[in-house]
Amino acid sequence: MQLSQLRVLLAVAESGGFTAAAERTGMSQPHVSRSIAALETELGAPLLVRRRDGVTLTEAGHRAVSRARETVRHFDLIRPDVAGAGGQVTGPLRLASLPSTTGTLIAERLRTFSDRYPLVNVRLLEGYSPEIRRWLENGAAEIGVVILPEPGMHTVQLGTDAMVALLPRGHALAAAETVAVRELARDPFILTTGGCRPVILEGVRQAGAALDIAYEAGELSAIIAMVEAGLGVSIVPTLGLPADLGEVVTRPLDAAIRRNLALALPSLDRCTPAARAFLDHVLV
Template sequence: MNLTQLRSLIAVAEAGSVTAAAEAVGVTQSGMSQALAALEESLGVKLLVRRRHGVELTAFGDRALVHARAAVAHLDAIRREAADAMGEESGAIRIAAFPSVFATVLPPLLRRFRSRHPGIEVVALETDDREVMAWLEAGTVDLGVVLNPPADGDAILIGQDAWVGVLPAGHPLAGRRTLSLAALAAEPFVLATGGCHVHARTLAEAAGLSLPDIRVEVRDWASAIALVREGAGVGIVPESTLPEKRRGLGIVTLDPPLVRRFGLKSSPARATTRASSLLIDLARG
């Protein structure tokens, strides 16, 4: 049994397939398979069951995974403390966020961090906002960017984004500077979710409204804006997702205004490392 085998078990448990695990770790699929087979042989117990669409851990595999994660965490801690003793900055940070954060507030923060701490590896993982919370609670990542954190919580505010209405340029309401959420919700609507659980439908529901005439529902903000430009309906999108070229679009401010806030949060299931603390301090600063 060795560290490579333990890391392989952790990777395949998180990825759900040998192929995806090998890509995440940066080894060949055959190398990953050989490491897992060698680990099973050394233990004399089956760890994985091959399924049609991937692999699953056996009951013993689940128990072994707990020990594997603990062993790898302790070895990483030894390396970090050794680096600290030598006065070197090293380590790695796993940070999760949802797509629009990677397109707006997070890249400048990570660029500043890498310029100050080039010896620290930052692994950025993109998912939806609910899974960010799940990964934080499970300790899968060190840090995550959460949506609309409570004001009295421990998340550090790193940015915010206003919601705006988008309409076809020829729409009767397109010339208005501001519109209420109710006025937009009553129109034929193009709904985009952006990979988040907060979007136009949930904003309307929170205000006691509904979207009675949804013509199209898509995930991507850019697709929704393109459909609005073509006259498929109106929409509500984050301001940061608006294109530079806005010909064919009418943009209106919501009255009263609505914003979404982004907060950087540590995993409560993992000890905060020095590397993570440095990024938190930079975000707070």
């Protein structure tokens, strides 16, 4: 059994297929397939169920991936830990971010961090809250941006993000200084499937309103386009909103609905030197 085989197994498990794993590892697809087949032969059990639309892990595969992730993680920490003893911070840093926070809260901090720690190899992943939580738990990312609360994680708050009403420019409420959540709830509502969904639903509940959810969408751009098309209204975070909203306007809400954003690590004691350095860099 070779370390390279374990890395291939993790790449296949995380990407869900041989082709995507080949792109991630820089190997050919046949090489990835042969590596997995050789590992299955050596372990004496099938690790993957091969399907036309990708692969899934068998029970043996889940166990193998768990051990492989732990083994690769400890191997990858040898060099950074030794370098850290000499005062250097090096090694990989996989940072997960929400799409709306990458450009607004993370990009500049990442630039100054890379200037300060040029030996750290940063890989940025983008996803929504459930994905980021899963990446942190399974070791696919060392540190990530989350929406509080995030129980079981060590978190450091980055800031708060106000939610606003999103309306077609010709809507009756578009000229109002503030929009009452109760009034907004009278229209067909387009609800995000992203991480701020629970924040919106709780804020609406506290305002004593009930939404008429007509559509759901994950991408902010899709929600904006649907509101512009007159399909409904929405509530969205201000971070990540484009400067030009076309025929859509935002208005403050009469009830303060905010999402609290934080950096999260599974454990402060067991985090990599690079992750700890990034956390300290943000706190400065």
